Amino acid sequence: MPENRDNDVRIGVFICHCGSNIAGYLEMETLAEYTETLPNVTFVQRNLYTCSEGGINEIKKAIKEQNVTRVVVASCTPRTHGPLFMSSCGEAGLHPYLFEMVNIRDQCSWVHMQLKEDGTTKAKDLIRMGVAKAALLEPQEPIMSDVQLRALVIGGGIAGMTATLALANRGYEVVLVEKQEALGGMLNRLNKLGPVMTDASGFIEGITEKITQHPKITAFTNSQVTEVQGFIGKYKVDIETESKTRNIDIGVIIVATGGRVFVPDGLYGYDGKKVVTQLEMEQLLKKGLDSNIKNVVMIQCAGSRNEERPYCSRICCQTAVKNAMLIKEQIPDARVSILYRDMQMYGVENEEMFRDSKAKGIRYMNYDPEKPPEVKPVAKSVQVSVYHSLLGQELTLPADLVVLSTPVVAQEDAVATSHLLRIPVDENGFFLEGHVKLKPLDFATDGVYLCGSARFPANIREAVAQGLGAASRASIPLSKGSVVVEPIISVLTNEEACRGCGLCVALCPYSALEIQNTEKGRKVHVIDVACKGCGVCAATCYQHALSINSFTDQQLEAQIDAFLEVS
Amino acid sequence: MLDVGRHPNISLMAYSEIEKVEGHEGNFTVTVRRKKRYVDEAKCTGCGACAEKCPTSVPDAFNTGLGTRKAIYSYFAQGIPSTHTIDPDFCRQLNGKKCGICQKTCQADAIDFDQEDKIVELDVAGIIIAAGYDVFDPSQIPEYRYSELPNVLTALEFERLLSASGPTDGHLDLPSDRAVEAEIKALEKKIGKSKRMLEKFEKKFDESSKQFYEKYNKGDYSDDKDRKKWADKYAEYLAIMEPLEDLKKKAESFTTAKRLAFIQCVGSRDFRFYPFCSGYCCMHSIKEAIIAHEHENETTSRIFGMDIRAIGKGFEEYKIRGGNNSNITYVRGRVGEISQGPNNNPVVTYEDTHERLVKSQEFDMVILATACVPTIGIIELAKILGVELDKYNFIKTSPFSPVDTNVPGIFACGCAGAPMDVPESVAQASSAAERAAEIAIQLRQVQNVQF
Known part of the structure; x- marks a missing residue:
């Protein structure tokens, strides 16, 4: 860092009144007079609104006429107004990163409305600190990196196929990798799709055909992704296909690996014959039920909402109701009873199907998880005894067939996939999205997206919507063709000091660090386009080898020193 | 935003x-x-x-x-x-x-x-409808007495009370108490005016109003016009002061709401109004109960519902955590009636279906989980756009193309199509953006149109 830069550091400070938002609660004149006394400050101006056209012009004028080489604006929050001031500096010929913002509204006038004097003192402290940092600011150049215009979709179920088609329809090349021998995923094992009762097979055929005929899509079945290297825009992916291993350049990745249905070994006398899962029931219905079946009992939450798997698997109730109705369709005089804890028929369509099923004579019985149903073999059939918690009575139900509604659970290889792509899984083994509410289809790591039951159990409508949505998210870097990253990122400023211990690599939430073997030994390498500048690595590095641009140790220390100077 | x-x-x-x-x-x-x-x-x-x-x-x-x-x-x-x-x-x-x-x-x-x-x-090449929804007006349900009982609120109203930037700075002040406080404020304003008037007389006659009034009532100054006016004004003052003192005394005992009842399926899963399930209300009741407990940890909540539909990622776990850590109990049963109890406390009458008993319980505040209903302008908007609505007036879509309307190039997402929670709405918004982008791109390829 150049030591004698002070000579050409000429700081212009603009203090905003924000109408009365700031000026109503702080002593503005005092602030301005005080600011003039600070080191390196050559120009101070108060503005009614620094962000207004007039205020912006004043900044530009000061850069050009007063030869100001650093700009500090003391006003509101950089969250809303930082970019505006930075670009204005740029327009006037000053490097945008030679700008510093001090928040005297949110942190002073708003929170200390009743304390004019103290609020003003705090504003003085903040401005002094901002000025101290501004003196040490250095230009930073945005980082650009090209994006390979090709997407990889892992998983050829309905979510993955939908995402694949959507991206291909947008004109991007898509590589679709499916582990099984055919596309379709869970749909291949379903009979009809609720609530509209369309044949699953016909639906898949339609989509599979579109995929296989699309010129932009390469679909590999019986294949697996075995290696992923690189970062957003520049992945190198190894795909092991039947014939050989291919290495393909990829720009973005969509994870659509789906889920699997829990097999209830040892639960409720499960044998796959008299006691089956809903998934097995789908096949029985598809073949046509044995007309001797007169009594069917379904048990909900078989293996879910318990200690081992505490979550509700969302789609099993609707599957049970759908299959119960289909049983009635095939054998109208069959007695179908559903033993449940809560009927999770959320939404418009599900609740409607639930109502229709009651009209068709499906019987619902509420059971207490403390006293779960018991299934006993009796002669050629089975018997289900259940404490009907609403009647307060033990009931015994004869059953020719018991159907267990088992949860969708994470894929067995979900953890391996998570290592491969450096993405997290949650406590139930499903992939963990960037934000459970606001970023349901993204990961914290840029360039990788998520949809379908790999995220959480989803029905057809939800899986299709998520497939389209993930395609939309993934298309953003593709359509831009490049990624531009704010240069406020981590840099290895002291390579000598780095011991390659890897502590920072383990802590980086964005997979933006890696250890490389160099001539000087093991050293950390920052993947700049993946770094978000959070600073965890720099704060952790006990060797002070890493530093964050615009938040360097020197800059922060200067701020702290400035604060302590007067206080 | x-x-x-x-x-x-x-x-x-x-x-x-x-x-x-x-x-x-x-x-x-x-x-x-x-x-x-x-x-x-x-x-x-x-x-x-x-x-x-x-x-x-x-x-x-x-x-x-x-x-x-x-x-x-x-x-x-x-x-x-x-x-x-x-x-x-x-x-x-x-x-x-x-x-x-x-x-x-x-x-x-x-x-x-x-x-x-x-x-x-x-x-434009494509149109996305994201018109959202309205909440059901519970005053249509006579047995819940929403319009009559001050301390029966909708979930949205409760949300505002819980908000640190809301009208009570996040304190669960009872609406009945807030009404009294508003009355006190109004009376104090009146008293201030009245006092200023009296001061003028006191200055003029150099006597306190109280002393004067005693004499006046004994018959002194009976023929003095000015003093008669003074006496009238003082009587007015007393007429305000008395109820004001009473109200102030009453206000001393005001506390925040600590016993909360949340009632699910208000207007939804109800054949009189909307038969569908709104899908997210179970979770917002649990969330509100947990936050209320965070604010004041002696708060207890009971959530009355037919099924507690905790169907999203982490939701069931959240529900259980609420029960274990936030004094929430879940009661399986539909509330039959809310009536007026002592001190403006609502009384909830319900059937506990597991105990097979009809019971009543008094609460400080009752919160209604109102249904998600089609937004008021949607019928007009649908007419303008030519899109088809379902029988409830949500925009009609198919499970296989969940954001496509019947009109090519017009898409729908979020609660305009059906009730859904935040993550699902966010996901659907991306889906609709994708469909609209497909239209635009194909157009560019076919017609060489530039955007």
């Missing part, structure tokens, strides 16, 4: 309505009415100086009427855009009275009382 407001590719037209749509997929012409705000968007900086000085207070719709805002206002503090708007129903200037204070206050010169609606025409 901020990202939308700042994105270079987005022109945000808030406070605007669609009037006409012509054309077809890839080539729509949309007529938008940009309603007059009486504030110049280009000039307004959103500083709020106008609202501070505006003399007219009106019930604040954002705070579900629990607080007040001024006749010039921004919808809420962090609203985007921050442009203020004059409410023409309440503005003194616009109603022919002398005012214009905002105009004098505004240093950006943004107030324009002569502003007119602007009609804008847009050429």
Whole structure:
């Protein structure tokens, strides 16, 4: 860092009144007079609104006429107004990163409305600190990196196929990798799709055909992704296909690996014959039920909402109701009873199907998880005894067939996939999205997206919507063709000091660090386009080898020193 | 919100309505009415100086009427855009009275009382409907007495009470108590006026009103006109003072709500109103109960529902955590009636289906989980766009193309299509964006149209 830069550091400070938002609660004149006394400050101006056209012009004028080489604006929050001031500096010929913002509204006038004097003192402290940092600011150049215009979709179920088609329809090349021998995923094992009762097979055929005929899509079945290297825009992916291993350049990745249905070994006398899962029931219905079946009992939450798997698997109730109705369709005089804890028929369509099923004579019985149903073999059939918690009575139900509604659970290889792509899984083994509410289809790591039951159990409508949505998210870097990253990122400023211990690599939430073997030994390498500048690595590095641009140790220390100077 | 407001590719037209749509997929012409705000968007900086000085207070719709805002206002503090708007129903200037204070206050010169609606025409390739939903009005359910009982609230009203930036700064003040406090405030204002009047007399006659009044009542000064006026004024003062003292005494015992009842399926799963399930209300009741407990940890909550539908990622775990850590009990049963108990406390009568008993319990506050219902303007909008609605007036879509309407090029997402929670709405928004982008791209390929 150049030591004698002070000579050409000429700081212009603009203090905003924000109408009365700031000026109503702080002593503005005092602030301005005080600011003039600070080191390196050559120009101070108060503005009614620094962000207004007039205020912006004043900044530009000061850069050009007063030869100001650093700009500090003391006003509101950089969250809303930082970019505006930075670009204005740029327009006037000053490097945008030679700008510093001090928040005297949110942190002073708003929170200390009743304390004019103290609020003003705090504003003085903040401005002094901002000025101290501004003196040490250095230009930073945005980082650009090209994006390979090709997407990889892992998983050829309905979510993955939908995402694949959507991206291909947008004109991007898509590589679709499916582990099984055919596309379709869970749909291949379903009979009809609720609530509209369309044949699953016909639906898949339609989509599979579109995929296989699309010129932009390469679909590999019986294949697996075995290696992923690189970062957003520049992945190198190894795909092991039947014939050989291919290495393909990829720009973005969509994870659509789906889920699997829990097999209830040892639960409720499960044998796959008299006691089956809903998934097995789908096949029985598809073949046509044995007309001797007169009594069917379904048990909900078989293996879910318990200690081992505490979550509700969302789609099993609707599957049970759908299959119960289909049983009635095939054998109208069959007695179908559903033993449940809560009927999770959320939404418009599900609740409607639930109502229709009651009209068709499906019987619902509420059971207490403390006293779960018991299934006993009796002669050629089975018997289900259940404490009907609403009647307060033990009931015994004869059953020719018991159907267990088992949860969708994470894929067995979900953890391996998570290592491969450096993405997290949650406590139930499903992939963990960037934000459970606001970023349901993204990961914290840029360039990788998520949809379908790999995220959480989803029905057809939800899986299709998520497939389209993930395609939309993934298309953003593709359509831009490049990624531009704010240069406020981590840099290895002291390579000598780095011991390659890897502590920072383990802590980086964005997979933006890696250890490389160099001539000087093991050293950390920052993947700049993946770094978000959070600073965890720099704060952790006990060797002070890493530093964050615009938040360097020197800059922060200067701020702290400035604060302590007067206080 | 901020990202939308700042994105270079987005022109945000808030406070605007669609009037006409012509054309077809890839080539729509949309007529938008940009309603007059009486504030110049280009000039307004959103500083709020106008609202501070505006003399007219009106019930604040954002705070579900629990607080007040001024006749010039921004919808809420962090609203985007921050442009203020004059409410023409309440503005003194616009109603022919002398005012214009905002105009004098505004240093950006943004107030324009002569502003007119602007009609804008847009050429677009695709249209996405994200018109949202309304909450069910529970006053339609007679047995819940929402309009009669002050301490029966909707979940949305409760949400505002819980909010640190809401009308009670996040304290669960009872609406019945807040009404008394408002009354006290009004009486104190009156008393202040009355006192100032009395002081004039006291100064003039150099005697305290109390002493004078005793003498006056004995028959002294009976022929003095001025003193008679004084006596009348003092009587008026006493007539206000007495109830005021009573109310103040009453207010001393006011506490925040600590015993809460949450009632599920209000207007939903109900054949009289909406038979469907709104899907998210179980979770917002649990969330509100947990937050209330965070605010004051002696708070207890009971959630009354037929099924507790905790169907999303982490939801069941959240429900159990609420039960274990936040004093929430879940009661399986539908509430039959809410009636008035002592001290404005609502009494909930319900069947506990597991115990097979009809019971009653008194609470401080009852919160109604109201149904998600189609937004009021959706029928008109659907007509303009030519899109089909389902029997409840949600926009009709198919499970296999969940964001496509019957009109090619027009898509729907979020609760305009069906009730759904935040993550699902966010996912659907991306889906709709994807479908719209496909249209635009295909058009570019086929017709070489540039966007």
